[in-house]
Amino acid sequence: xxxxxxxxxxxxxxxxxxxxxxxxxxxxxxxxxxxxxxxxxxxxxxxxxxxxxxxxxxxxxxxxxxxxxxxxxxxxxxxxxxxxxxxxxxxxxxxxxxxxxxxxxxxxxxxxxxxxxxxxxxxxxxxxxxxxxxxxxxxxxxxxxxxxxxxxxxxxxxxxxxxxxxxxxxxxxxxxxxxxxxxxxxxxxxxxxxxxxxxxxxxxxxxxxxxxxxxxxxxxxxxxxxxxxxxxxxxxxxxxxxxxxxxxxxxxxxxxxxxxxxxxxxxxxxxxxxxxxxxxxxxxxxxxxxxxxxxxxxxxxxxxxxxxxxxxxxxxxxxxxxxxxxxxxxxxxxxxxxxxxxxx
Numbered sequence: 226x227x228x229x230x231x232x233x234x235x236x237x238x239x240x241x242x243x244x245x246x247x248x249x250x251x252x253x254x255x256x257x258x259x260x261x262x263x264x265x266x267x268x269x270x271x272x273x274x275x276x277x278x279x280x281x282x283x284x285x286x287x288x289x290x291x292x293x294x295x296x297x298x299x300x301x302x303x304x305x306x307x308x309x310x311x312x313x314x315x316x317x318x319x320x321x322x323x324x325x326x327x328x329x330x331x332x333x334x335x336x337x338x339x340x341x342x343x344x345x346x347x348x349x350x351x352x353x354x355x356x357x358x359x360x361x362x363x364x365x366x367x368x369x370x371x372x373x374x375x376x377x378x379x380x381x382x383x384x385x386x387x388x389x390x391x392x393x394x395x396x397x398x399x400x401x402x403x404x405x406x407x408x409x410x411x412x413x414x415x416x417x418x419x420x421x422x423x424x425x426x427x428x429x430x431x432x433x434x435x436x437x438x439x440x441x442x443x444x445x446x447x448x449x450x451x452x453x454x455x456x457x458x459x460x461x462x463x464x465x466x467x468x469x470x471x472x473x474x475x476x477x478x479x480x481x482x483x484x485x486x487x488x489x490x491x492x493x494x495x496x497x498x499x500x501x502x503x504x505x506x507x508x509x510x511x512x513x514x515x516x517x518x519x520x521x522x523x524x525x526x527x528x529x530x531x532x533x534x535x536x537x538x539x540x541x542x543x544x545x546x547x548x549x550x551x552x553x554x555x556x557x558x559x560x561x562x563x564x565x566x567x568x569x
Contacts, residue, residue, distance in 0.1 A: 242266035244327040247314055251412030253336040255305035257287070260331070262297040262316065270319030274299045276312040276331055284312070292319070309333050332412055337361040339418040342406055346422040347396050355380070357390040357406065357419070364411045368392050370404035370421055378404070399423050427461040427484035433468070435492040440470040455487070468492050 244264040252258035262274065274286040274297060284301055291298035297316065314330035317323070339359040347353035357368070365385040370378040378399060380392035390408065401424050407417040433442050434453040442449045442456065444464050449456045452468065461484045468476040473494040480488055 242318065242323060242325055244314060244316055244325050244330070247327065247330050249413050250330070251332040251334055251410075251414055252301065252303055253414070254303055254307050254309065254333060256336060257300055257302045259290075259298065259300045262299070262314070264295060264297075264316070264325065267292065267294055267297060267316065267325075268318055268320050269294060272319035272322070273317040275315050275317075276301060277315055278308060278310065278312045281308050303333055307333055309335060334364070334410075334412065334414075335361045337365070337408060337410060337414065337416040339406060339408065339416060342419050342421060345420070346424060347394060347399075348426040349399055349401055349423060350397050353394045353396060355392060355394060357408070358388060359390075360388060362390050362408070363387040365390055365408045366411050367409040369407050369409075370394065370423075371407045371417060372400075372402055372404045375400045375402065377407075394421075396423055401425050428458045429461060429482040429484055430455055430457045430459060430487045431464070431466065431480055431482060432487050432489045433466065433492070434490070435468055435470075435476070435494055437470070437473075437494060440468040440473070440476070440492070440494060443467040443469065452492075466490060468494065470494055472497055 242265055244262060246263050248261050248263075249258065252260075269292070271289060271292040274289060276284040284303065284307070286299035287302045289297065289299040310333065311329040312331045312333060314327040316325040318325070337359065338361065339357060341359075342355055342357045344353065344355065362385050366383070368380040368383050368390060370380075378394060378396070380394050383390065383392040402422075404421045404423060405417050406419040406421055407415055409415050431444065432453075432455045438452050440452045442452060442454060444456050444459065444466055446465075459482045461482055464480050464482055466478050466480045473496055476492045476494055478490065478492075480490060482488055
């Protein structure tokens with residue numbers, strides 16, 4: 226017969242002391258976060274709590290609002306320039322300065338911000354594909370619509386990048402009201418912002434015809450086929466209708482759409498007036514010719530008979546003039562005498 230001797234080894238309270246968890250497990254830079262730490266044998270004597278990371282300055286708990294045997298509640302204030310990443314959690318017991326450690330227990334990350342959502346509303350019983358822009362969104366795992374009076378509407382097919390989230394809201398049987406957009410990252414941090422309206426949207430239609438047919442239809446800048454055609458599912462209210470056809474002037478009108486009603490529009494298109502091109506004939510510039518005046522000098526022959534020789538003159542010297550003034554005067558006087566005799 227074999228006897229088994231079991232020796233009991235006493236276990237001290239120090240050996241049983243440990244940190245089990247921290248919640249939440251992450252916080253933002255330039256923010257404050259209140260955490261709840263659970264564990265074993267913290268004792269009731271208040272001690273200290275801090276976050277440590279190699280090469281970085283420790284982050285001491287700013288306030289410790291509660292210290293119990295298995296639960297501690299405290300707040301950390303995280304500076305804007307704090308290094309992001311995983312930090313170790315250190316709890317120092319108050320009565321004996323025993324340090325308890327939980328490695329990589331708390332993550333510091335850049336804050337999530339929500340800038341815009343498109344679209345900003347959806348219709349009851351419809352699926353809505355959405356796009357959210359912001360910062361620090363790469364770790365987002367869940368998106369939902371929040372309203373105090375109704376259950377959350379969680380998005381399907383969520384895809385996240387650092388500055389954009391896409392997904393789909395299924396609004397089947399959703400309550401008509403205003404909701405808030407909330408996102409949750411992998412650390413369990415929740416960020417709620419932006420408004421999203423769920424409404425029962427009243428719609429109508431426009432039946433468009435034209436003369437001639439075949440004109441392209443545009444409603445609020447969106448193409449909807451050619452005339453004749455009916456544009457359906459237009460939100461109740463005013464819409465800009467434009468018709469375009471090659472060779473015709475553009476036609477436009479503001480049309481009021483009423484819920485569950487069809488508005489008829491018949492347009493007469495005017496042909497584009499073609500202005501005949503004006504042909505301008507350019508005449509060649511006149512060429513001016515300068516005619517130089519030439520003066521013709523005419524010498525009239527004398528009609529006075531001048532005898533070269535005289536009967537009573539034997540000889541003419543070389544120095545004497547062939548027409549002596551006395552002879553000329555005499556000849557002129559003889560001619561005048563002849564004229565006077567003729568007149569008589």
